[in-house]
Amino acid sequence: MDHTALSLIELGGVFFVLGVLGRLAGRIGLSPIPLYLLGGLCFGSGGLIPLTDIGDFTHLASEIGVVLLLLLLGLEYSAAELFTGLRRSWTAGLLDIVLNALPGAAVALLLGWGPIGAIVMAGVTYISSSGIVAKVLGDLGRLGNRETPVVLSILVFEDLVMALYLPILTAILGGVSFLGGLEAVGISLLVITVVLVIALKFGRYVSAIVDSDDREVFLLKILGAALLVAGLASAMQVSAAVGAFLLGIAVSGSTAHNATRLLEPLRDLFAAVFFVVFGLNTDPASIPPVLGWAVVLALVTTLTKVGTGWWAARRQGIGKLGRARAGAALVARGEFSIVIAGLAVTAGAVDGELAALATAYVLLMAILGPTAARIVEPVARALQRKPREQRTEATA
Amino acid sequence: MNVEVTPLPGIGVRKDFATRAGRRIGVVTQRDGKIELIVSKADDVDACLASLPLTADEAGALANLLGAPQLVAQLTEEHRELPGIHTRQLPITEDGLFDGRTLGDTAMRTRTSVSVVAVARAGQVHPSPTPDFTFTAGDLLVAVGTSEGLDAAAKILKQG
Numbered sequence: 001m002d003h004t005a006l007s008l009i010e011l012g013g014v015f016f017v018l019g020v021l022g023r024l025a026g027r028i029g030l031s032p033i034p035l036y037l038l039g040g041l042c043f044g045s046g047g048l049i050p051l052t053d054i055g056d057f058t059h060l061a062s063e064i065g066v067v068l069l070l071l072l073l074g075l076e077y078s079a080a081e082l083f084t085g086l087r088r089s090w091t092a093g094l095l096d097i098v099l100n101a102l103p104g105a106a107v108a109l110l111l112g113w114g115p116i117g118a119i120v121m122a123g124v125t126y127i128s129s130s131g132i133v134a135k136v137l138g139d140l141g142r143l144g145n146r147e148t149p150v151v152l153s154i155l156v157f158e159d160l161v162m163a164l165y166l167p168i169l170t171a172i173l174g175g176v177s178f179l180g181g182l183e184a185v186g187i188s189l190l191v192i193t194v195v196l197v198i199a200l201k202f203g204r205y206v207s208a209i210v211d212s213d214d215r216e217v218f219l220l221k222i223l224g225a226a227l228l229v230a231g232l233a234s235a236m237q238v239s240a241a242v243g244a245f246l247l248g249i250a251v252s253g254s255t256a257h258n259a260t261r262l263l264e265p266l267r268d269l270f271a272a273v274f275f276v277v278f279g280l281n282t283d284p285a286s287i288p289p290v291l292g293w294a295v296v297l298a299l300v301t302t303l304t305k306v307g308t309g310w311w312a313a314r315r316q317g318i319g320k321l322g323r324a325r326a327g328a329a330l331v332a333r334g335e336f337s338i339v340i341a342g343l344a345v346t347a348g349a350v351d352g353e354l355a356a357l358a359t360a361y362v363l364l365m366a367i368l369g370p371t372a373a374r375i376v377e378p379v380a381r382a383l384q385r386k387p388r389e390q391r392t393e394a395t396a
Numbered sequence: 397m398n399v400e401v402t403p404l405p406g407i408g409v410r411k412d413f414a415t416r417a418g419r420r421i422g423v424v425t426q427r428d429g430k431i432e433l434i435v436s437k438a439d440d441v442d443a444c445l446a447s448l449p450l451t452a453d454e455a456g457a458l459a460n461l462l463g464a465p466q467l468v469a470q471l472t473e474e475h476r477e478l479p480g481i482h483t484r485q486l487p488i489t490e491d492g493l494f495d496g497r498t499l500g501d502t503a504m505r506t507r508t509s510v511s512v513v514a515v516a517r518a519g520q521v522h523p524s525p526t527p528d529f530t531f532t533a534g535d536l537l538v539a540v541g542t543s544e545g546l547d548a549a550a551k552i553l554k555q556g
Contacts, residue, residue, distance in 0.1 A: 076406040085405050134406065143424045144410060144434030146442040149402050156405045257427060322442030377443075 007053045014043060014054070018272050029139065029374075031132045033334045034366040036272050037359055040279015041287075058277050063240070065274030066339055067230045068267040070241040073130065073159060074248020075256045075263075079199040082249065085156030092150070092312030093157035099304040101126040107293055113351045116172060120344040123165055124358050125301045129334030130155045132366065136373045137329060147313045147326040154312060154330060162336060163192055163242050169340065170239040173347035188238040192246065199250035206247075207255035215262065222251075222259045223266070241339060271335065278342050279359065286356035294360035302368060305330045321380050328376035332369020337362050410434070423455075431455050456518030457534055464516040464536040471513070471538065483538065484546045485516075486553055490533040493556040500527030508548040510541030 018032075021039055025032035077085075086093075104125030105118040113121070133155060142148055167188030198206070210225050212218040226244050233243025251259060309327030318326065341358035344350045402410045404424070412422020412434060420436035424447065432447045433455075450458065464485050471483040488494055494502055504510055515522045515529065516536040522529070531537075539549055 081403065081405045084403065130406070138407075141444060141447040143404065143407060143426075143432065144412070144422065144436075144444040144447045146420075149404055149410070152405045152407065261428075318442050319440060321440050325443070 036275035040276040044280035062274035062277040065270035071244040089153035132332040147322040333365035
């Protein structure tokens with residue numbers, strides 16, 4: 001069989017299996033991300049059926065997947081929403097960083113992965129999956145709940161932190177000197193500020209440039225613009241993903257709305273490839289040695305996220321049950337933890353075990369998160385009831 | 397009424413208010429135009445007992461059900477000074493005769509001396525409908541007249 005035929009067969013097989021896995025995930029009410037990672041582990045080196053002929057395609061496709069993930073994240077927000085979100089949630093946001101980045105950093109240092117590994121793992125354990133969280137809130141009918149805006153504004157804060165963190169990480173991973181790193185950070189801060197100001201003041205012109213009534217023209221223009229901006233950002237060491245995120249913020253109103261609808265299936269396709277590629281590059285045999293640490297991290301960072309949500313909700317005058325719901329809603333980690341780990345692994349600046357730990361951790365958290373959000377209410381009610389029952393027994 | 401408007405970043409807007417009974421009631425409007433009716437739980441005011449997705453038609457119908465009696469009550473109040481004049485709401489039903497026909501077709505004023513002063517449809521009030529105003533099922537006519545005239549008008553709408 002010639003190379004093209006074999007590539008098509010392999011690619012078709014991978015997509016088909018992913019489709020089946022995605023359906024399975026939908027059935028049991030889970031995010032498909034952990035299943036895509038598992039799929040990647042099966043197909044990769046050391047897995048069940050190693051696929052070797054689709055490397056060129058999947059490499060580029062996974063890059064596009066990251067660009068689309070961030071572009072659609074940016075499209076979800078308007079610049080004004082980002083600023084209000086920031087004003088409302090910065091104290092909770094800071095607590096979120098401290099509580100949830102520290103465990104990851106600490107474990108990386110304990111395992112001897114050095115400061116770079118610590119920065120990467122801090123990002124992996126810090127960022128909640130806004131995709132999973134938003135879906136779970138919708139599925140559980142909690143959009144009307146009073147604690148939901150608290151949860152959403154923490155997610156907005158996290159996404160903005162990502163816009164700062166990713167370029168810094170790219171600079172550090174690029175192995176530039178301390179001064180060069182500062183320069184990269186300075187440039188990226190400047191670019192982000194300029195883009196946010198443009199988005200806030202002239203967002204409708206940016207929208208007008210990419211907008212079109214013709215679906216095909218619109219799709220080509222928005223996708224073209226995203227890849228161009230991502231490429232240019234990457235050339236300036238600001239990280240391709242952040243470029244796409246900022247473009248997404250600058251596009252607003254009905255243009256953003258239409259773009260989201262048009263790009264969603266594309267994002268799902270390419271993001272799935274991204275998760276698979278990450279799984280492909282991870283040797284399943286490297287997971288068991290780090291599994292213990294992954295479990296420890298999962299337990300600790302579940303508690304720290306619940307604590308973050310609890311504290312933030314209490315400040316808004318939400319009752320105890322609502323605080324518990326807000327905390328549990330934030331637990332899920334997913335796409336961005338893998339984006340961060342993926343950047344680090346591609347740059348080759350970190351220990352290979354880090355990819356294994358990140359995979360195992362996200363596998364656990366992507367399952368733990370939705371489960372925690374579902375069971376938090378009965379658990380919290382049971383906990384509330386217990387002391388009262390004991391009290392009545394005591395008085396009797 | 398103090399309606400609280402809360403932005404839900406990335407999702408839409410929540411608009412709700414607290415009722416005298418201490419429950420929260422309102423609407424979540426999502427970016428893509430999806431509407432959900434929300435009602436808070438009795439024992440946990442932060443959470444929602446129900447968040448019911450409504451189509452635009454359903455939301456309109458619900459607004460009608462809630463809004464039309466209020467309009468009638470207001471008109472009744474205004475007409476209280478005039479003895480013998482009443483206000484009533486008359487529905488256009490699917491099995492009635494005037495679904496898809498005009499106000500002129502009913503010949504309401506000639507036959508009963510009743511005036512149709514407004515039509516409530518899909519949450520909106522169309523004041524002073526002209527004879528060529530076409531009814532559809534679900535419309536509520538706000539009619540003013542004598543008690544006997546209004547009875548006759550209701551009969552016409554039902555039986556022709």
